[in-house]
Amino acid sequence: MSRIRQVIGIRVTVGALLVAWLAGCAGFDSNVSLPADAPRVVGAEQSRDRDHERLVAAFGGELRAPEIQRLLNDVTKRLVDASDRPDESYQVAILNSPVVNAFALPNGRLYITRGLLALANDTSEIAAVLSHEIAHVTLRHASQRNELQARSTLIKRVTENVLNNAEEAAVVQNQSRSTLANFSRAQELEADQAGVKVLARAGFDPYGAPRFLTALGRSATGGSDASADMMASHPNTRDRIALALQAARRASAPGIGESGRANYLSAIDGIAYGDDPADGVVRGRRFIHSRLGVAFEAPEGFTLENTSQAVLGASADGSRRLLFDAADTPAGQSLEEVLRSTWNDTIEPGSLSTTTINNLPMAKALSVGKEWTFRLSAIRIGNTTYRLIMAARSGTGNLEGLFQRTLESVRQVQPDEARMIRPLRLKVVVAQPGDTVQGLAGRMPVDRPLDRFTVLNGLERNDTLKVGERYKIAVE
Numbered sequence: 001m002s003r004i005r006q007v008i009g010i011r012v013t014v015g016a017l018l019v020a021w022l023a024g025c026a027g028f029d030s031n032v033s034l035p036a037d038a039p040r041v042v043g044a045e046q047s048r049d050r051d052h053e054r055l056v057a058a059f060g061g062e063l064r065a066p067e068i069q070r071l072l073n074d075v076t077k078r079l080v081d082a083s084d085r086p087d088e089s090y091q092v093a094i095l096n097s098p099v100v101n102a103f104a105l106p107n108g109r110l111y112i113t114r115g116l117l118a119l120a121n122d123t124s125e126i127a128a129v130l131s132h133e134i135a136h137v138t139l140r141h142a143s144q145r146n147e148l149q150a151r152s153t154l155i156k157r158v159t160e161n162v163l164n165n166a167e168e169a170a171v172v173q174n175q176s177r178s179t180l181a182n183f184s185r186a187q188e189l190e191a192d193q194a195g196v197k198v199l200a201r202a203g204f205d206p207y208g209a210p211r212f213l214t215a216l217g218r219s220a221t222g223g224s225d226a227s228a229d230m231m232a233s234h235p236n237t238r239d240r241i242a243l244a245l246q247a248a249r250r251a252s253a254p255g256i257g258e259s260g261r262a263n264y265l266s267a268i269d270g271i272a273y274g275d276d277p278a279d280g281v282v283r284g285r286r287f288i289h290s291r292l293g294v295a296f297e298a299p300e301g302f303t304l305e306n307t308s309q310a311v312l313g314a315s316a317d318g319s320r321r322l323l324f325d326a327a328d329t330p331a332g333q334s335l336e337e338v339l340r341s342t343w344n345d346t347i348e349p350g351s352l353s354t355t356t357i358n359n360l361p362m363a364k365a366l367s368v369g370k371e372w373t374f375r376l377s378a379i380r381i382g383n384t385t386y387r388l389i390m391a392a393r394s395g396t397g398n399l400e401g402l403f404q405r406t407l408e409s410v411r412q413v414q415p416d417e418a419r420m421i422r423p424l425r426l427k428v429v430v431a432q433p434g435d436t437v438q439g440l441a442g443r444m445p446v447d448r449p450l451d452r453f454t455v456l457n458g459l460e461r462n463d464t465l466k467v468g469e470r471y472k473i474a475v476e
Contacts, residue, residue: 271425348368
């Protein structure tokens with residue numbers, strides 16, 4: 001929850017957040033569509049690149065990590081030298097974001113988040129990501145997508161304005177969206193195939209590509225990978241893994257290319273991991289936001305996720321949901337009016353009341369839908385109003401008790417406590433005799449530590465650790 005959200009009608013917005021997790025578009029995926037004739041800037045001119053500055057700002061700024069930066073620069077040079085266009089110039093920036101993402105601008109700028117760096121397990125995997133992004137640039141995917149989008153827009157305008165047929169224009173727009181989605185999926189697969197070829201040509205292990213795609217799928221879906229929506233711009237991850245594996249087999253036999261695991265783990269040892277405390281952190285079932293000065297604890301059995309818009313929570317079976325966010329409110333607006341103005345569904349008559357918990361004023365209300373029951377609250381700390389909303393599918397137990405206990409945990413965080421919230425960092429440890437997957441995972445002060453440890457290290461829960469091998473954990 002990195003910023004305070006504007007007050008909006010949340011009949012649809014909050015309902016969607018509670019009923020289904022907001023799905024992000026996790027990386028190793030696409031290039032950013034900007035004008036294809038953008039100048040290829042180098043050196044001092046890059047500091048004036050507005051697109052670069054905008055993207056860096058949107059992803060939390062640029063992370064300064066000299067050792068991993070040197071590794072990325074060296075890898076990029078090897079890949080470019082092995083590509084069909086070795087005269088091109090590229091520059092890699094590390095984005096200070098925990099999300100797993102990578103993308104490229106048509107002018108040769110490449111971006112990798114620290115979240116993606118944490119997920120990769122060797123140099124060949126990160127080289128696969130860079131090779132994929134370089135392929136987007138060399139194949140001119142951004143300009144092709146812009147040209148297709150321009151044609152679609154022109155056809156829609158002609159249909160709507162010249163023929164004066166809004167209904168037909170809507171049909172054309174839907175067809176154009178489908179065409180663009182299919183085109184984007186085709187571009188991803190093309191970049192995968194071209195990237196694997198260059199990866200092998202540069203001397204890296206081409207099997208790093210399917211390995212990283214496997215880790216990406218596990219990271220994005222928690223171990224499952226539903227079929228891609230027909231309007232999605234990215235192919236099904238299982239399909240990408242299978243095709244990347246075929247490309248790797250055509251390029252080289254297993255074990256021939258360079259993986260560079262030791263060098264890579266040394267380079268990422270100590271980099272930041274997870275949320276920035278300034279944007280709020282999740283520690284197990286607790287959420288603490290040092291800058292906004294607020295904290296709460298979710299009920300037993302809930303898993304929390306801190307997104308850019310809100311903190312989302314869910315029980316293991318998904319039958320109970322939680323949303324916590326902050327909103328700007330007009331001066332003098334009462335908490336009762338906050339609930340009335342931001343909840344468009346019916347509030348049950350007589351359910352709206354005010355109270356004080358932990359010396360904080362709050363308003364509560366109840367809304368009963370066809371399939372879900374909602375408990376709503378607005379809490380004021382200083383000049384900021386927070387909304388805590390819990391939902392339970394009809395007939396799934398005591399929502400009131402869960403809601404009340406969660407409300408009672410909402411509190412103001414004092415400056416001294418806020419200063420003690422330390423960011424997590426990756427630490428590379430050497431497995432000792434007797435170490436287990438569960439044991440190393442238990443050293444990580446995060447939610448779902450076992451899941452996170454296995455995904456970080458490309459392991460399964462029942463795997464046996466190799467004595468003397470190095471593994472990644474997150475520590476304070």
